Amino acid sequence: MKIICLVKFTPDIENFIYDYEKNVLVRENTRMVINPDDACALALALKYKSKHPETVVEVVTMAPLSILPHVQDLIRRDVDSAAVISDKLYVGSDTYVTSKILAKYLMNQTFDLILTGTHAIDGDTSHVPSQIGERLDIDQLSNIIRVDEQLLSLTSATVDVDAEHSISTYEIELPAILSLQKESKYKLPYVKYVDIEKDVSDRIQIIDNAMLGFDQSEVGIDGSLTKVSRTYVKKMSKNDRVIVKNDEAGIETVYAFLKEKGFV
Amino acid sequence: MEKCLIFVDSEYAKNAIELLEVARQIFDLAPYETYALCIHDITESANGAFDHIIYVSDESVKCHDAKAIAIIMEELHVIHNFGAILIPATQIGRMLAPRLAIRLHVGLVADVTAIEHIDGALQMVRPAFSGKIMACISNLGKKPIMMSVRQNVFLYNEDLNKATSHETFYPKSDLTTNIKWIKTVEKPKSKDIRDSEVLVSGGGGVKKGFHRLTELAEALGGEVSASRHIVDSGIASRSIQVGQSGKTVSPKLYIALGIYGSLQHVEGLKNVKHIISVNINKDAPICSLSDIVVEGDAIEFIEKLVDKIKSEADESK
Numbered sequence: 001m002k003i004i005c006l007v008k009f010t011p012d013i014e015n016f017i018y019d020y021e022k023n024v025l026v027r028e029n030t031r032m033v034i035n036p037d038d039a040c041a042l043a044l045a046l047k048y049k050s051k052h053p054e055t056v057v058e059v060v061t062m063a064p065l066s067i068l069p070h071v072q073d074l075i076r077r078d079v080d081s082a083a084v085i086s087d088k089l090y091v092g093s094d095t096y097v098t099s100k101i102l103a104k105y106l107m108n109q110t111f112d113l114i115l116t117g118t119h120a121i122d123g124d125t126s127h128v129p130s131q132i133g134e135r136l137d138i139d140q141l142s143n144i145i146r147v148d149e150q151l152l153s154l155t156s157a158t159v160d161v162d163a164e165h166s167i168s169t170y171e172i173e174l175p176a177i178l179s180l181q182k183e184s185k186y187k188l189p190y191v192k193y194v195d196i197e198k199d200v201s202d203r204i205q206i207i208d209n210a211m212l213g214f215d216q217s218e219v220g221i222d223g224s225l226t227k228v229s230r231t232y233v234k235k236m237s238k239n240d241r242v243i244v245k246n247d248e249a250g251i252e253t254v255y256a257f258l259k260e261k262g263f264v
Numbered sequence: 265m266e267k268c269l270i271f272v273d274s275e276y277a278k279n280a281i282e283l284l285e286v287a288r289q290i291f292d293l294a295p296y297e298t299y300a301l302c303i304h305d306i307t308e309s310a311n312g313a314f315d316h317i318i319y320v321s322d323e324s325v326k327c328h329d330a331k332a333i334a335i336i337m338e339e340l341h342v343i344h345n346f347g348a349i350l351i352p353a354t355q356i357g358r359m360l361a362p363r364l365a366i367r368l369h370v371g372l373v374a375d376v377t378a379i380e381h382i383d384g385a386l387q388m389v390r391p392a393f394s395g396k397i398m399a400c401i402s403n404l405g406k407k408p409i410m411m412s413v414r415q416n417v418f419l420y421n422e423d424l425n426k427a428t429s430h431e432t433f434y435p436k437s438d439l440t441t442n443i444k445w446i447k448t449v450e451k452p453k454s455k456d457i458r459d460s461e462v463l464v465s466g467g468g469g470v471k472k473g474f475h476r477l478t479e480l481a482e483a484l485g486g487e488v489s490a491s492r493h494i495v496d497s498g499i500a501s502r503s504i505q506v507g508q509s510g511k512t513v514s515p516k517l518y519i520a521l522g523i524y525g526s527l528q529h530v531e532g533l534k535n536v537k538h539i540i541s542v543n544i545n546k547d548a549p550i551c552s553l554s555d556i557v558v559e560g561d562a563i564e565f566i567e568k569l570v571d572k573i574k575s576e577a578d579e580s581k
Binding site: 099173226 | 275330354355374444447503560565568
């Protein structure tokens, strides 16, 4: 089985700082991480490969070339190959364009299954997997928390989908795109000690626009159909608040408030 | 007259009504008509709220098949030339909207929380970078305006006694599905935090004693909710997470225990009547939104307040 894993590298949001005075995001020194949902998708592919050694796993990512060390790190975890789609022309692409670029690459690949994440921690639109599904004319399911490995075959997969109040099980014909969420808890394997310095550069292919052949007007900011016209920081409104200590008088104030408003 | 199509996710009928408010804000004073698309099931609350209901009863169409529903909506657009298509950001809606946007070659904005008109241009507002900033996004392409809309944010207060017309629609395309439904298991009944009038919510400051929040929630007849910090640490389930990446809640009382109040968290608080926050840092952002700020340890606060509530209740017996 050939599995393609679509992954995204995102800034580590937890350590993201916003400069409220200058009104800009401080991007310096922000660490890039593999998007958590995508990591689960890749972990599932590698878990399946460890039990079915004939499986081939390819990572596909659209990213600046500065993320190459991260891609090498994934290869050392037993990924067979990686394609890094990168071109200056693609900077500023919205989801409509991003899915167009990724779909053009994927159209010329052979695969039985595409695994990816549901949400990305930076944009969090969840558009791209469904949009690629539409462009490749295949099915796609989001919010997957379990793929039944026993039932996974070249023709179908059985998956559990988390739909807030319930969990539904579906059988989906392959090829299809399965988008996992981090609650699936598949964990990436560690890099073996002997492989830490392993040269894997021959297994990474860089795909630029010379290979994909888009016109400048079709991609990047020019090709996008949505535009961020303004960003702002929401002002928190001030209340006439009462500040008390966590002592008897404070508790008395809180209790009186709850009583006045009818909560106790 | 402009037409607006709204997808009704029958699992979350209430959200379809909320989207009528989005339509009202998009078209502002211009005349417009609203169309609800219902698959298999005519949602009772859509009657009287929408101008038209389009009903699809074709057995081969499955409610879980976003690919097929996108095809149906494209067929409808060819007939009606909608000015706007609105889809609730539910599990199916979030798979459906991107597919339809590709079919119609239009831009799509996800999880919209507000509509603005700036210099005559429509701006869709959504939180970005995990709620650290708000982004105004405009659509550059042709009609229709397309967006998925955050659940539980908009409130529709207009006429619900319209004379709604009904039409059954028969899709032309072959919509046989490749996704077979096997079974659905309901999750254990924890009350939906969005329906709760009192929420006792915990953040990083109560990581160790999070389980104790239940004591206060029970004393106040409310539910426990959590910040992303707690959910990401694996202490609580995502279903009780408040914030941009969790749920938007509108309780009458929100008790924030050891919650810092990052923008992404505050984004999840809409029309909350009263906030009491307990924090060792009285300058944490959540405190500026609060009616009462208790400076101190939140777990200690739970113990003291629960004791107080119990002793007062005993006295009045």
